[in-house]
Amino acid sequence: MTRNNPGRTRAARSTALSGVLKKAVLLGFLGLGAADLQAQQLVHRWSFTNLNDSVGTANATLNGTASVSGGQLVIPGGAARTNFAALPIGATIASSDSLTVEAWFTSTTNQNWAKVWMFGTPQANEAATGYIDFTPFTGITNNPPSTGFKAPAGAQTNTRGGTNPAALGTGTQIHSVAVFDDAANEIRLYLNGTLADSEVWNGTISQLGNTTQNYLGAAVFYGDPCLNGSINEFRVWKGAMSAARVSANSTAGPDTVPPHDPRISVPGTVAATSSGGAISVNVPVTNEGSANSLSITGATLAGQDAASFGVTSTLPLNVAPGATSNLVLSFNPDGFTGNFTATVEIASSDPFNASKIVNLQVQVALPDIAVTTPGAYGPVARTAPQQSYSLQISNTGQGELAIIDAIFIAGNTAPTHFQQFDVTRDFVSEGALIVAPGGNTNLAFTFNPGGVHSGAKTGILRIFSDDPDQNEAQIDIPITVNVTGAQSESPPVLAHRWSFTTDGSDSVGSAAAVLNGTASVSGGNLVLAGTGVRTNHATIPIGYTIASASSITVEAWFTPANATQTWSKLWMFGTPGSSGEQSTYIDFTPRSGITGDAPSSSFRSPSGEINTRAEPNPPALVANVQRHAVVVYDSVADLISIYLDGQLADSVAWVGEIYELGNTTDNFIGGAVFFGDQDWAGTVNEMRIWRGAFTSANAAVSSSSGTEQLPDLNAVPSSVKIGSVTISGGNIVIGGVTGLVSGQSYHLQTGTLLNDFVAVPGSTFTGGGAIPVVPVNGPRRFVRIVDGAAP
Missing domain, CATH: 2.60.40.10 (Immunoglobulins)
Structure with missing residues (x-):
């Protein structure tokens, strides 16, 4: 599980x-409700009985008339960087993410923008200069004290926004603590043990690098005057000082560092692994104090997987000075696998860090799938x-x-x-x-x-x-x-037939048409509105037929609703790809967008497209006239042919097999595969798909048979002969016609060329009856007899 x-x-x-249930994947620790306070380590201390750093090795150097007197550093004011003390603490700055700077100072005379301290590295301009500072008397409205940070070539963050503390007076010693807390993303300013101001801060002290100018009483880069006052004691701490520590230091005063004893130390993260069962997770807790025992009084679990952990150790847990004890937690994956994360907040008797947070991570037996290709x-x-x-x-x-x-x-x-x-x-x-x-x-x-x-x-x-x-x-x-293996497709075999008498059923195969959008069956026709793209059309599941045929014949009796809609498809069968070139299909477009708007057919396989649109092309189809179209993909004769009303209208050489298209997924009547062509508008009276290729005789017989009965593909079309053609009274008179079937309907077509025949209105006649005359119009005229009534 x-x-x-x-x-x-x-x-x-x-x-x-x-x-x-699905496996969890460790993306990172959850955000903690309260930031874990970093260790507070005193790294520098100057008490100014002399210039020595009693904790580190950064002894101060006096400049100008600055002096040490009566246990204080005395700075008499003056122009920028004339009278001050310098501290060689650049390495401390460069190696600290969080930092706390603490001072006891007295201002003799308040001067706008004078610094108690400022650490940084000057550059050619203000924008490039980075620093941290404490200014007891700023030059803004009401002169509030301020502390701030500016990264090199970065923006400044300071505590002067929003509500500010009151201006500081003169002649009175003040305890100031500036905390730059990377973990909490905050700068805090404490005055006399109380939080006076704060600001959101997204930075680290180490961004300043190994600072070259670290001054007491003077500004880096700026022209601000030197401090007019004294500093009783100055301390620099690595880490972010807690409020409890600030308060304790303020109470103890400048001459005493309150002992941090007991002092808790825990790792930031504890990781463990489980093979799938329950385990114990040990969190080591060290007491860095030297005299007092540390008491662990509470352990609170939180986070997305906290329910999988528990506290095993009996509390309070006492840790002797200098010793380490394990806070033991239980962990039970309860049959799950994955990465589990939680936090434990440890409460202790540490006077300055009463709460510490440890991130917990347990990995439980992860699987790894491998498939033999x-x-x-x-x-x-x-x-x-x-x-x-x-x-x-x-x-x-x-x-x-x-x-x-x-x-x-x-x-x-x-x-x-x-x-x-x-x-x-x-x-x-x-x-x-x-x-x-x-x-x-x-x-x-x-x-x-x-x-x-x-x-x-x-x-x-x-x-x-x-x-x-x-x-x-x-x-x-x-x-x-x-x-x-291969199959024989001669003679053609009917695979599908849709007559649309009452619905979209397939009376030969099992590929019933599914109507989409406003497509409907009415009056023995499939009715298509011609709006949208793949919106109002019919879908026929014939992919297997495509996948199993070398040659195929698609025929339909259809009536276009307009003569303006180009590139719309009467039918299109294929599989869409990431582009038109990556798609595969066959189609019949009653009105293409080329010159003359000729009907056309296409075949696109992964190797490219073949279509019938090269000249010469048949004339455009007119609206509201039913036509019979047969499209033949003949892999034996290597031809794609279009027959209209039983007559060959167009063809193109083609070398391929229909099954190259595979088991097509998108097979539409009235819609386009992949392309943005508008759905076709009109009606479809009947549609058929045959395995194999029609001959011209098959196309003629099927057209003659019409939609009511299937053609006899073995039948030979009757041989009609015209005995005479004369002109009388301005009309063409046809005589001596033989081979017409008695009672069968025929009509006449005329044209000035052999490829522009059109039906003569009102020319329908039946075999054995009188043949209408055709008016002479123009220098020449061709006439032919065609099966079926005039459209």
């Missing part, structure tokens, strides 16, 4: 997650039954691995045959597939050759697991099966 972490989720089918499966004959295969999955980690789900998906590039694959296990009802640490298992799947054409057929197997690695929680494995 894996641990549920609300802070992170993983993409997976929700139905497969029933009863299975297979070679190609097979070969298998295209006529073979469904095949069973398996894929090996290993767990190279230390924790139990759960395979949550596995499905076959469409790949990013065509052709795709993922529909022929299926995972055997039902993860919804059977649950996760568990792999023990160091073990492996086989994930079973099937492949159905189902008559698909020969060649390598690939599906992408997507595996979902609780591996904590984000890149391995969901992995895609290409699975390829080699298929052998």
Whole structure:
């Protein structure tokens, strides 16, 4: 079982997650409610009985008329950097994230912007100069005291914003403490033991580097006057001083450093590992004091996984001076795996650090998925039954691995045959597939050759697991099966037929049309409004037919609703890719956007596109007239041909196989695959798809048979002969016609060229009846007899 972490989720089918909790992944420690106070270490102290640093080695140097007298550093004022003391503490500045600067001072005369202290490194201009300082009497309104920080080439942060403390007087000793607290992101100013001002601060003292000018009584870079007053004692502490320590120091005064005894020390982070069961987690607590025992009085757990921890040690826990004892915590993963994080806040008798926070991290037996990438499966004959295969999955980690789900998906590039694959296990009802640490298992799947054409057929197997690695929680494995054999497609075999009498049912196959948007069936037609993109159309599930055919014939009886809508598709079957070039498809466009708006057909495989739009092209189709279109992809004759109303209208050389498109995913009547072409507007009376290629005779017979009955593809079209053509009274008169079928409808078409025939209005007649005359119009005129009534 894996641990549920609300802070992170993983993409997976929700139905497969029933009863299975997902593994958490450690992203970082949670934010702590209160910042852990850094250690307060006194590193420099000057009491000014002389210039010596009684704690460190940074003895002061006097400049100008500054002097030491009566246990104080006396600075008489003066111009910038004339009378002051210098402290060689650059190394301390450079090595500190947080810093506390403490002083007891007395101002004799207040001067705007004079400094009790300022540490920094001057540069060519103010913007480039970095420093920290304490100014007892600023030059802003009401002259409040201020402390601040400026990083080199950075902005200044100081305590002068918002409400400020009152101006400081003269002649009275003042205790000032400036705290630069990196952990709390804050600058604090204490005066006489009480917090007087603060400001948000996002920086570290070490940004200042090894400062070169560290002055008592003088400014770095600026032209501010020197301090007119005295400093009784000066101290520099590494770390951020606590309020309790500030108060204690203020009470003790300048001549005494209150002992920090007992003094607690704990690590910032305690990490542990578990093989899956309960363990103890030891938090070492050291008493750095020399005389007093340290008492641990409380331990409070917090954070997202606090419920997995407990306090085992009996409190209070006493730690002798100089000794270390373990605060023992219990940890129980309760069957989960992953990374667990929490915090423990330790309360103690430390007079200055009453509360310390330790980050806890426990790693519990993580799994690691590894999949043996297979070679190609097979070969298998295209006529073979469904095949069973398996894929090996290993767990190279230390924790139990759960395979949550596995499905076959469409790949990013065509052709795709993922529909022929299926995972055997039902993860919804059977649950996760568990792999023990160091073990492996086989994930079973099937492949159905189902008559698909020969060649390598690939599906992408997507595996979902609780591996904590984000890149391995969901992995895609290409699975390829080699298929052998080919099929005969002569004569053509009807695979699908939609008559749209009452609905979108397929009366031959099982590919019932699904209506989308406002598409409807009415009056024996599929009615398409022609608005939106892939919005109002019909979808037909014929991908398998595409995947299993070398040649294919698509025919439809249709009526365009307008003569202005270019590039809209009567039908388009394919698989979209990341671009038009990466998509695959076949289509019929009744009105292309080229010159003349000729109807056209296309075939795009991964190797490129072939279309019929090269000149010469048939004329544009008119609106509101039913037409019969047959598009033939003939892999034997190497042709794509378009027949309109039984007559060859256009063709293009083509070398390919329909099955190169794979098991197409988007098969639309009235909509475009991938492209932004508007949905087609009009009606479709009937649509058929045949495996194999129509001949011109097949196209003529099917057009003649119409929508009510299927054509006899073995029938030979009747041979019609015209005996005579004469001109009489301004009309063309056709006579001596033989071969017409008695009672069958025909009509006349005329044109000035052999490729611009149009129907003669009112020219419908029946075999055995009178043939209408055609008015002579122009220097020449061609006339022909066509099956069916005039549109």
